[in-house]
Amino acid sequence: MPERGTYVVTTLLDVNEVQNVDDRGESRTYLVADVASRKAIIIDSIIENVERDLTLVKELNLILAFAVETHIHADHITGASLIKDRTGVPIVYGGGAEAVVTGADLFLHDGKDLTFGATSIRALATPGHTDSCTSYWLPRGVFTGDTMFIRGNGRTDLQGGSSKKLFESVRAKLFTLPDETVVYPGHDYNGRVASTIGEEKRFNPRLNLSIDLDTFVDMMNKRRAPLPEKIDIAVPANMKAGRV
Amino acid sequence: MPERGTYVVTTLLDVNEVQNVDDRGESRTYLVADVASRKAIIIDSIIENVERDLTLVKELNLILAFAVETHIHADHITGASLIKDRTGVPIVYGGGAEAVVTGADLFLHDGKDLTFGATSIRALATPGHTDSCTSYWLPRGVFTGDTMFIRGNGRTDLQGGSSKKLFESVRAKLFTLPDETVVYPGHDYNGRVASTIGEEKRFNPRLNLSIDLDTFVDMMNKRRAPLPEKIDIAVPANMKAGRV
Numbered sequence: 433m434p435e436r437g438t439y440v441v442t443t444l445l446d447v448n449e450v451q452n453v454d455d456r457g458e459s460r461t462y463l464v465a466d467v468a469s470r471k472a473i474i475i476d477s478i479i480e481n482v483e484r485d486l487t488l489v490k491e492l493n494l495i496l497a498f499a500v501e502t503h504i505h506a507d508h509i510t511g512a513s514l515i516k517d518r519t520g521v522p523i524v525y526g527g528g529a530e531a532v533v534t535g536a537d538l539f540l541h542d543g544k545d546l547t548f549g550a551t552s553i554r555a556l557a558t559p560g561h562t563d564s565c566t567s568y569w570l571p572r573g574v575f576t577g578d579t580m581f582i583r584g585n586g587r588t589d590l591q592g593g594s595s596k597k598l599f600e601s602v603r604a605k606l607f608t609l610p611d612e613t614v615v616y617p618g619h620d621y622n623g624r625v626a627s628t629i630g631e632e633k634r635f636n637p638r639l640n641l642s643i644d645l646d647t648f649v650d651m652m653n654k655r656r657a658p659l660p661e662k663i664d665i666a667v668p669a670n671m672k673a674g675r676v
Numbered sequence: 677m678p679e680r681g682t683y684v685v686t687t688l689l690d691v692n693e694v695q696n697v698d699d700r701g702e703s704r705t706y707l708v709a710d711v712a713s714r715k716a717i718i719i720d721s722i723i724e725n726v727e728r729d730l731t732l733v734k735e736l737n738l739i740l741a742f743a744v745e746t747h748i749h750a751d752h753i754t755g756a757s758l759i760k761d762r763t764g765v766p767i768v769y770g771g772g773a774e775a776v777v778t779g780a781d782l783f784l785h786d787g788k789d790l791t792f793g794a795t796s797i798r799a800l801a802t803p804g805h806t807d808s809c810t811s812y813w814l815p816r817g818v819f820t821g822d823t824m825f826i827r828g829n830g831r832t833d834l835q836g837g838s839s840k841k842l843f844e845s846v847r848a849k850l851f852t853l854p855d856e857t858v859v860y861p862g863h864d865y866n867g868r869v870a871s872t873i874g875e876e877k878r879f880n881p882r883l884n885l886s887i888d889l890d891t892f893v894d895m896m897n898k899r900r901a902p903l904p905e906k907i908d909i910a911v912p913a914n915m916k917a918g919r920v
Contacts, residue, residue: 445689445867484866491879622728623689625869635735 437550438467441573441616442488443625446508448480457507457660458619461485462575465494469549473498473524475568475575476618477511479674485511486518497548500524500540502577502618503565504533506590506667507660510674512536523673526555526566533564535673540566556605560598561586567601569609574629577618580606582627583636586618588652590659591667595652599645607633607641681794682711685817685860686732687869690752692724701751701904702863705729706819709738713793717742717768719812719819720862721755723918729755730762741792744768744784746821746862747809748777750834750911751904754918756780767917770799770810777808779917784810800849804842805830811845813853818873821862824850826871827880830862832896834903835911839896843889851877851885 446459461481465472472494477485489496496519499512503526512523513535525533527541540546542557546568553568553575561578565586568575578586580602588595606615611630633641638651660666669676690703705725709716716738721729733740740763743756747770756767757779769777771785784790786801790812797812797819805822809830812819822830824846832839850859855874877885882895904910913920 443869445869447865447867481867488868491875621691623691623725624732625687625689631735 437469437552439551439570440465440467441614443616444481444485444488446478446481447484448478448508458621459505459508460616460618460620462616463488463494464551464553464570465492466549466551469495471495471497471548471551473500473546473548473553474511474515475500476502476505476577477515479509479511479514479676482511482514482518486515496521498522498524498538498546500546500553500568501529501536501670501673502526502567502575502579503562504529504591504667504670506663506670508662509666509669509676513672513674513676516673525673526557526564528557528559528564528566533671533673535675542566558598558601558605559592560588560594560596560601562590563592563594563597565601567606569613572612573614573616574606574609575616575618576606580615580632580636580639581617582615582620582622582624583632584621585636585638587655587657589655589657590663595649596645598652599639599648602639681713681796683795683814684709684711685858687860688725688729688732690722690725691728692722692752702865703749703752704860704862704864706860707732707738708795708797708814709736710793710795713739715739715741715792715795717744717790717792717797718759719744720746720749720821721759723753723755723758723920726755726758726762730759740765742766742768742782742790744790744797744812745773745780745914745917746770746811746819746823747806748773748835748911748914750907752906753910753913753920757916757918757920760917769917770801770808772801772803772808772810777915777917779919786810802842802845802849803836804832804838804840804845806834807836807838807841809845811850813857816856817858817860818850818853819860819862820850824859824876824880824883825861826859826864826866826868827876828865829880829882831899831901833899833901834907839893840889842896843883843892846883
């Protein structure tokens with residue numbers, strides 16, 4: 433289990449996208465601060481929101497330690513490289529992204545910890561939405577990226593996605609965490625901010641414990657969604673850690 | 677100080693409004709649950725989101741005790757009466773609304789507590805955005821409605837609003853709470869979910885401690901904003917606790 437520092441999670445909503453309802457991503461960025469040391473990490477920043485995010489870091493008197501990514505996003509460009517340019521902090525991707533991402537400083541492989549002050553996050557390799565998706569766990573909370581949403585999950589038809597892998601990632605890596613663990617997703621389309629592992633085990637319509645692999649794969653195979661509007665610019669940029 | 681039960685605040689974003697960017701209200705609803713008893717209150721529900729909210733109450737196995745309003749909203753219709761129809765819970769407005777609101781079951785006057793399980797909220801009369809605005813304080817948190825936002829405040833040019841009263845409400849009622857008190861606003865337009873009293877004392881651009889009453893009033897007098905799109909249906913409906 434990662435170290436038990438006292439930490440505070442600040443949820444930041446994407447305000448850029450609301451100018452365009454058709455491309456509404458409802459993306460979520462998280463600022464996780466270790467209280468004692470004031471060291472902090474930012475997870476899944478968005479390039480257009482970096483100014484707001486760094487203003488908040490400064491106002492809260494935090495020392496930014498890492499810019500962390502759950503995966504190679506297809507719907508927005510990460511702010512990681514811009515944050516690095518502005519602050520010098522290292523960029524961290526999950527271990528699965530090592531073969532495909534340039535511009536990152538550290539790849540956190542499955543089971544490895546990243547420490548800031550007395551708090552650590554642990555990488556959980558959770559492929560399925562993309563082949564290199566990583567969730568980050570810390571005591572009482574987990575950042576699930578697009579692997580698992582509140583009552584939903586990320587699409588599995590792009591970027592090396594696999595419904596079988598996603599199902600197995602959720603069951604083996606996320607649903608083995610304590611039920612009271614808070615779930616902080618990469619997006620939410622229904623106005624929720626957080627959930628818990630226990631809630632998702634019971635109420636996630638595609639992933640709850642009563643559903644088996646074949647049923648899940650079948651549900652995902654029947655799902656049709658348009659391509660993310662920004663995919664052709666976002667994926668190449670994010671494979672360079674958001675360097676545009 | 678209100679009783680110190682262990683409580684959990686769930687922030688719920690308005691998902692109805694995103695269909696119409698021009699009328700983007702970024703309204704916030706809060707579900708506050710007393711952990712031991714599972715009794716809960718919902719603050720500033722929105723009529724279009726009631727189904728979602730009650731589903732969550734059910735899933736979380738909560739016992740809804742009260743539907744609480746911070747003020748007579750001009751931008752959306754409260755879900756209070758629909759929730760009462762569906763669950764039977766009493767509707768609570770702040771004491772200042774007693775002369776103008778029908779359909780409420782209880783008016784919580786300044787300094788009075790409302791108890792659910794081992795948790796209580798205390799009404800703080802904070803007129804200024806409207807003449808009957810009430811904030812609700814519980815240990816470590818305060819629901820400020822439209823009196824104070826994160827780095828902002830509600831308009832003061834409608835519904836008996838008064839810049840002088842708002843300034844005095846913030847200084848006398850909100851800024852006297854402990855600095856670490858979490859601020860849960862009625863809206864946020866910049867993707868923030870919560871702030872603290874200490875942050876707002878320092879960084880609120882119109883209300884921080886370096887600004888005096890005359891300067892604040894002058895800033896508000898110079899502010900121009902269009903009427904809320906739904907004002908002509910929302911205010912009359914909300915004066916009947918959302919009965920439409």
